[in-house]
Amino acid sequence: MALQEFVSELESLCTAANEAFSKAESGDQLEDGRVEFLGAKNGRLKSAQKLLGSVEKSDKPAAGQKLNQIKKAIQAAFEEAKSRLVNAVEDDLDETFDPTLPGAPIRMGRLHPITQTIEELKDIMGRLGFSIEEGPEIEDDWHNFEALNIPREHPARDPLDNFYLATANQNSGQPLLLRSQTSTVQIRVMENTPPPIRIISLGRVYRPDTADRTHYPMFHQMEGLMIDVDVTMADLKTVLRLFATNYLGEDVRIRIRPSFFPFTEPSVEADYYWNGKWVEFGGAGMVDPNVLQSVGYDPETVSGFAFGLGVERLCMRRHSITDIRDLFTNETRFLHQF
Numbered sequence: 451m452a453l454q455e456f457v458s459e460l461e462s463l464c465t466a467a468n469e470a471f472s473k474a475e476s477g478d479q480l481e482d483g484r485v486e487f488l489g490a491k492n493g494r495l496k497s498a499q500k501l502l503g504s505v506e507k508s509d510k511p512a513a514g515q516k517l518n519q520i521k522k523a524i525q526a527a528f529e530e531a532k533s534r535l536v537n538a539v540e541d542d543l544d545e546t547f548d549p550t551l552p553g554a555p556i557r558m559g560r561l562h563p564i565t566q567t568i569e570e571l572k573d574i575m576g577r578l579g580f581s582i583e584e585g586p587e588i589e590d591d592w593h594n595f596e597a598l599n600i601p602r603e604h605p606a607r608d609p610l611d612n613f614y615l616a617t618a619n620q621n622s623g624q625p626l627l628l629r630s631q632t633s634t635v636q637i638r639v640m641e642n643t644p645p646p647i648r649i650i651s652l653g654r655v656y657r658p659d660t661a662d663r664t665h666y667p668m669f670h671q672m673e674g675l676m677i678d679v680d681v682t683m684a685d686l687k688t689v690l691r692l693f694a695t696n697y698l699g700e701d702v703r704i705r706i707r708p709s710f711f712p713f714t715e716p717s718v719e720a721d722y723y724w725n726g727k728w729v730e731f732g733g734a735g736m737v738d739p740n741v742l743q744s745v746g747y748d749p750e751t752v753s754g755f756a757f758g759l760g761v762e763r764l765c766m767r768r769h770s771i772t773d774i775r776d777l778f779t780n781e782t783r784f785l786h787q788f
């Protein structure tokens with residue numbers, strides 16, 4: 451091939467590339483042009499390069515030089531078109547972006563009020579020397595009733611008052627249920643630990659109650675248990691009062707009145723005063739000797755007290771919440787207040 455021919459071939463190639471790049475109006479069009487002219491495999495520049503082989507040997511240096519020059523020119527045209535398109539996009543953005551506008555506020559999540567309450571209760575009881583234990587929410591007959599001195603025929607076992615599971619424990623054949631009280635954890639702890647004991651346990655309990663302002667089929671309890679030599683009712687009253695004034699404030703009015711639970715003797719219930727009424731927030735008492743015996747303790751040498759408090763009842767009084775259902779609807783406008 452004559453040098454002249456080779457050179458004019460390159461020049462028309464350069465013109466065509468220039469035109470294609472300067473006409474490109476989008477990234478896609480520019481990319482099409484890049485593949486057509488600069489494509490590494492089948493690009494037109496690549497094909498022109500192959501013609502170099504057919505140029506006279508003596509013309510090769512001049513032809514090679516021209517090829518380089520054209521290659522640079524085509525590349526430059528491509529880069530120019532590219533920055534033109536990028537600038538256009540940035541100009542577009544500039545029109546809608548106002549850097550002086552305040553940023554969109556980030557809505558932070560937070561702990562659910564019940565979780566916050568549980569943390570605070572643990573804190574207060576921790577300072578009184580109580581450590582934390584946990585127990586399962588699916589329980590067997592022994593831990594939920596039998597060991598707690600709730601006999602076979604006791605109405606507390608009524609299927610209408612409990613969430614029994616359809617299947618029994620495979621090993622023991624015992625009925626299983628969603629625990630109706632955290633008192634189960636007392637038994638689990640005493641079965642595995644010798645006295646002295648000073649623990650609390652916080653968690654969910656389940657009862658088939660119809661939901662209303664003060665009831666919900668699932669709620670939380672804080673169970674407490676203290677076993678040692680010479681533990682008395684005075685210790686129980688002191689701990690309950692210290693706890694209540696710590697959590698609800700120095701000026702809270704609480705009262706402790708006689709009651710009955712199968713697992714305590716004597717038994718009491720604790721009320722706080724709120725909006726002109728006494729409201730029960732838990733039960734307590736001196737651990738019944740039968741319970742101590744059922745876990746292998748000697749009621750002649752150790753004694754203790756236990757209590758089970760309603761976490762929601764405490765949280766509601768503290769934050770002036772008048773409907774327990776608000777705590778479980780998960781309405782964010784409600785939750786954001788805590």
Ligand code: DAH
Nearest residue numbers: 631714733734735756757758
């Ligand atoms: N388990 C009882 C309930 O759910 C509350 C309770 C009463 C717990 C007396 C105790 C206790 O530990 O000693 O109603």
